[in-house]
Amino acid sequence: MKTLDLTEAASLLKIHPKTLQRLAQSGAVPACKVGRAWVFIDDLLFQLLMAKSASRVSVADSQEKSTCRSTDAKTPPCGGSNSRPFAGSRSLYSKALGLPTSGRRSKSTTSSPPPDGSKNGSE
Template structure:
């Protein structure tokens, strides 16, 4: 297990050292601050890069059969509002302030 300092990690990730420091401080890049210096494990950085890879996509299949690759046409609509007017009125109802009824002032003479 090889450890890297901030400069080495920046070279490994091909980023500016200040960017690596900001991302590590925010928890985006795995690293630890030991005393006054950042330390990174090379395997953790490689795993972090792998986690950013795009998911594997289904290859376009060419053949005699016609295959439907777009599944969104068969999607089932569940819930939600039907019109923009309904959406606006629902939003207005959510944003309305909750107010208590005013007390009536009774004076007796």
């Protein structure tokens, strides 16, 4: 059994030292912090690697034996709303937003006639 520092353990696992430090802080990798330095035990790192590789192999084996689950069944629609709008809600929203509440739309023009009533603005 041998102890490794952060860079040695990262080299053994073939990952960046910062990544290994994050994994050690989260508890995903067995490690111990002594003072300011992280200390790793090589046997525990090898066991971790073997456990991860064994779980990947078992997952791959179970995926090979799975059957196709594709069907022609219709899936129910999701989302949307079943509520009906309240008749007075439009005017309430318009008042709350400061919008005009009358049912008639006002005519808008891009130019207004001159105040003297002539067709063009110059005399």
